[in-house]
Amino acid sequence: MNLEAILDHIEEAETIIIHRHVNPDPDALGSQGGLAASIQAAYPQKKVFLAGEGVGNLDWLSTMDQVPDAAYANALVITVDTADTPRVSDQRFNTGKFLIKIDHHPNDDDYGDLSWVVPEASSTSELIYDLIQHAAGRLGFNATVARLLYAGIVGDTGRFLFNNTSAHTLRVAAALIQEDFDPTALNNRMNQITLAQAKLQSYVFEHLEVTASGAASVVIPLAVVENLGLTSDQVHAAVGTPGRLEGVVAWAIFVEQPEAPYRVNLRSKGPIINELAKGHHGGGHPLASGAKAQNTTEIAEIRAQLDALVTQFVTA
Numbered sequence: 001m002n003l004e005a006i007l008d009h010i011e012e013a014e015t016i017i018i019h020r021h022v023n024p025d026p027d028a029l030g031s032q033g034g035l036a037a038s039i040q041a042a043y044p045q046k047k048v049f050l051a052g053e054g055v056g057n058l059d060w061l062s063t064m065d066q067v068p069d070a071a072y073a074n075a076l077v078i079t080v081d082t083a084d085t086p087r088v089s090d091q092r093f094n095t096g097k098f099l100i101k102i103d104h105h106p107n108d109d110d111y112g113d114l115s116w117v118v119p120e121a122s123s124t125s126e127l128i129y130d131l132i133q134h135a136a137g138r139l140g141f142n143a144t145v146a147r148l149l150y151a152g153i154v155g156d157t158g159r160f161l162f163n164n165t166s167a168h169t170l171r172v173a174a175a176l177i178q179e180d181f182d183p184t185a186l187n188n189r190m191n192q193i194t195l196a197q198a199k200l201q202s203y204v205f206e207h208l209e210v211t212a213s214g215a216a217s218v219v220i221p222l223a224v225v226e227n228l229g230l231t232s233d234q235v236h237a238a239v240g241t242p243g244r245l246e247g248v249v250a251w252a253i254f255v256e257q258p259e260a261p262y263r264v265n266l267r268s269k270g271p272i273i274n275e276l277a278k279g280h281h282g283g284g285h286p287l288a289s290g291a292k293a294q295n296t297t298e299i300a301e302i303r304a305q306l307d308a309l310v311t312q313f314v315t316a
């Protein structure tokens with residue numbers, strides 16, 4: 001546990017720049033914004049920046065700051081929710097004075113001068129709450145912080161549906177909703193999809209292939225995404241779709257990109273799929289990973305490997 005050291009570095013730094021991963025999800029933005037608001041509440045005189053490129057259609061949750069290059073010279077840089085350095089949004093993260101990594105993904109790339117990685121945590125937002133609790137007054141807490149962290153936990157647990165939801169996660173959530181924000185409004189906003197996203201889900205159901213063991217997969221052609229007018233972050237709304245189907249144990253969604261490779265979203269209700277993902281330029285959590293497929297040959301390979309994992313799981 002590096003919590004004391006993290007708090008010392010925050011206390012000492014005059015400028016703190018917080019980065020998160022590319023294509024941010026609510027946990028990336030919630031942990032980033034929540035930590036920033038917490039630091040700012042305790043230390044109003046410090047300069048705290050949110051760094052990173054576009055937040056896509058999550059701009060209702062958080063927006064980024066313009067960070068001048070010069071700000072990095074003496075800065076403490078903290079990355080949240082970002083397992084490896086290529087995925088850090090805004091690569092200037094490496095130009096600060098000291099770098100801290102806070103994350104809940106498997107620690108395959110232990111970068112930074114200091115890192116605090118807890119793969120058992122539901123989300124990085126949960127970890128930020130733990131840090132605030134541990135700080136016992138050295139960090140601030142208010143409704144702004146609570147709303148952002150709650151959004152992150154709701155996002156990464158699929159509204160407390162996934163198996164990363166622990167008793168501790170629920171205790172943290174209980175503490176967060178005691179603050180003055182509207183969790184129902186936030187849940188409704190996070191659950192909202194556009195008609196085009198609903199049509200994409202419909203495409204997934206129409207074209208899903210399910211093996212006898214319960215391995216499901218679908219290829220979403222670029223033309224489908226373009227015809228629906230969807231941006232790449234909006235496509236994410238279809239990733240969980242096959243999981244509701246009876247008999248589906250694990251699934252892969254292959255999303256064709258403007259330039260190869262295909263983006264591969266892997267999800268599972270039981271079989272461990274992140275080793276499969278690592279074999280295809282990806283990685284992630286045991287039951288939720290991402291990978292890449294260069295072509296239809298690699299797609300067929302991933303489909304076969306997923307089917308083998310599911311078969312092994314259901315016959316074990």
Ligand SMILES: [Mn+2]
Pocket residue numbers: 027028081104122123124156
């Ligand atoms: Mn996360």
